[in-house]
Amino acid sequence: MKRRGDTENKIIQAALEIFVRKGYHGTSVHEITSKAGLTKGALYSHFSGKGDLLLRIIDEFKSRFIGGMVDTLKQSSGNALNRIHDVISFNSRFAQDNQHLCVFLTFLTTELNADVDFEPALKGTYLEYRKVISEIISQGIRQGLFKKNLDPDVAALTFMALHDGVLHQWVLNRYHLDGELYVRTFREVFLNGLVREEISIERTVEQMQSNSSKGSENGTSGGI
Amino acid sequence: MKRRGDTENKIIQAALEIFVRKGYHGTSVHEITSKAGLTKGALYSHFSGKGDLLLRIIDEFKSRFIGGMVDTLKQSSGNALNRIHDVISFNSRFAQDNQHLCVFLTFLTTELNADVDFEPALKGTYLEYRKVISEIISQGIRQGLFKKNLDPDVAALTFMALHDGVLHQWVLNRYHLDGELYVRTFREVFLNGLVREEISIERTVEQMQSNSSKGSENGTSGGI
DNA sequence: ACCCCAATACTGACCGATTGGTATTTAAAT
DNA sequence: ATTTAAATACCAATCGGTCAGTATTGGGGT
Numbered sequence: 001m002k003r004r005g006d007t008e009n010k011i012i013q014a015a016l017e018i019f020v021r022k023g024y025h026g027t028s029v030h031e032i033t034s035k036a037g038l039t040k041g042a043l044y045s046h047f048s049g050k051g052d053l054l055l056r057i058i059d060e061f062k063s064r065f066i067g068g069m070v071d072t073l074k075q076s077s078g079n080a081l082n083r084i085h086d087v088i089s090f091n092s093r094f095a096q097d098n099q100h101l102c103v104f105l106t107f108l109t110t111e112l113n114a115d116v117d118f119e120p121a122l123k124g125t126y127l128e129y130r131k132v133i134s135e136i137i138s139q140g141i142r143q144g145l146f147k148k149n150l151d152p153d154v155a156a157l158t159f160m161a162l163h164d165g166v167l168h169q170w171v172l173n174r175y176h177l178d179g180e181l182y183v184r185t186f187r188e189v190f191l192n193g194l195v196r197e198e199i200s201i202e203r204t205v206e207q208m209q210s211n212s213s214k215g216s217e218n219g220t221s222g223g224i
Numbered sequence: 225m226k227r228r229g230d231t232e233n234k235i236i237q238a239a240l241e242i243f244v245r246k247g248y249h250g251t252s253v254h255e256i257t258s259k260a261g262l263t264k265g266a267l268y269s270h271f272s273g274k275g276d277l278l279l280r281i282i283d284e285f286k287s288r289f290i291g292g293m294v295d296t297l298k299q300s301s302g303n304a305l306n307r308i309h310d311v312i313s314f315n316s317r318f319a320q321d322n323q324h325l326c327v328f329l330t331f332l333t334t335e336l337n338a339d340v341d342f343e344p345a346l347k348g349t350y351l352e353y354r355k356v357i358s359e360i361i362s363q364g365i366r367q368g369l370f371k372k373n374l375d376p377d378v379a380a381l382t383f384m385a386l387h388d389g390v391l392h393q394w395v396l397n398r399y400h401l402d403g404e405l406y407v408r409t410f411r412e413v414f415l416n417g418l419v420r421e422e423i424s425i426e427r428t429v430e431q432m433q434s435n436s437s438k439g440s441e442n443g444t445s446g447g448i
Numbered sequence: 449a450c451c452c453c454a455a456t457a458c459t460g461a462c463c464g465a466t467t468g469g470t471a472t473t474t475a476a477a478t
Numbered sequence: 479a480t481t482t483a484a485a486t487a488c489c490a491a492t493c494g495g496t497c498a499g500t501a502t503t504g505g506g507g508t
Contacts, residue, residue, distance in 0.1 A: 158393075166389075169381045
């Protein structure tokens with residue numbers, strides 16, 4: 001017997017895949033339904049329109065990705081460093097198991113963040129995401145594990161930035177890139193940086209001296 | 225007197241801004257020309273079409289951004305760490321001076337990387353970008369400044385990932401985010417990591433021990 | 449087991465609006 | 479007067495969406 005949810009999922013999966021590959025406005029309703037083995041009319045008996053379909057996918061992302069991170073953290077005991085590791089592992093597994101969904105938020109947000117119909121849902125999802133990461137970083141700073149001069153929210157944004165960017169690069173180079181190597185590099189760079197520890201320590205001292213004498217040299221780079 | 229290049233630039237600037245905000249397929253030719261204070265016909269006497277216009281913007285990006293980095297590096301004396309700092313400074317300044325162009329490549333690539341008309345130009349640009357960064361990292365490894373276990377290409381991709389992601393987050397939060405603080409965090413995290421040096425060193429030893437006993441625990445995270 | 453029927457799932461033709469692009473005309477500069 | 483830039487009017491194609499109608503389904507009643 002055919003169940004209602006099955007067709008909806010077929011449509012959602014087809015739409016998700018094409019949205020990610022060609023963008024929202026680059027994807028036609030016809031293309032979605034024909035990929036799902038249906039005709040256009042069928043979509044409108046399950047969704048109120050193309051926009052509604054997108055919002056449903058955003059919900060799907062929210063519950064699967066954000067929800068999954070939250071669940072992971074509930075079961076994660078240990079200090080903030082362990083918890084960050086657990087989150088990275090979850091994200092890595094999630095990307096592996098949901099090749100299209102994992103980049104959905106990033107990709108669609110670049111196109112639709114100024115669209116009144118979708119901006120609230122997209123920004124809201126990013127906010128939930130940030131809160132999860134920010135909390136861990138705050139905890140890590142309190143526990144003396146992470147650098148205390150970091151703003152937790154900004155550091156969380158940096159984490160998300162790196163994560164989004166890595167996924168982006170990974171998708172662009174999917175067939176020419178060793179995924180495992182890449183994720184190891186991601187971990188290593190985010191947690192410990194590019195620079196060798198010995199060098200890093202010398203450099204920090206050197207920088208503090210030059211900064212205190214030069215004053216606000218950084219002003220020229222304000223604004224990213 | 226009206227010079228040919230002036231109107232072309234007006235059109236390019238208008239197109240660039242809307243492309244970045246609404247995506248390529250989400251932007252109509254009418255919208256572009258009307259923003260430039262012209263009508264549709266004018267565009268077609270300067271460009272062969274919407275696609276040609278986009279390719280011209282890609283060229284613009286190539287010469288301004290990639291070319292700018294190369295020029296910066298030509299004038300940059302010193303070791304790889306100094307050169308990376310110079311590149312980050314250039315990128316930071318570039319983003320400041322070219323608010324729309326700086327995210328152009330990232331944003332448009334998410335939508336068009338599967339489009340036969342644009343994919344070669346987009347991927348080619350990313351490749352040039354990567355070669356510039358990869359070369360510095362190789363140099364840094366040779367000079368003993370950067371971790372020698374990193375693959376230069378993968379580390380370059382990580383740099384680009386972080387850079388793209390940071391720009392993305394910055395655009396999404398443009399009015400609620402201290403740009404200077406954000407770029408400092410970017411620098412700090414990419415070069416030295418999130419974790420405090422003392423912790424990092426302890427952890428490295430600890431990890432090496434557990435890794436050698438557990439074997440390939442990382443297999444589950446291969447893929448990000 | 450059979451038929452019947454109401455509810456549902458889906459089709460296919462169609463709509464108005466908008467799209468990228470073209471052809472022709474007008475205006476302006478040299 | 480000739481050339482060129484831009485405006486105007488127009489086109490075929492495609493877009494998202496609607497709707498009347500057709501299969502297909504599942505659940506009584508007998």
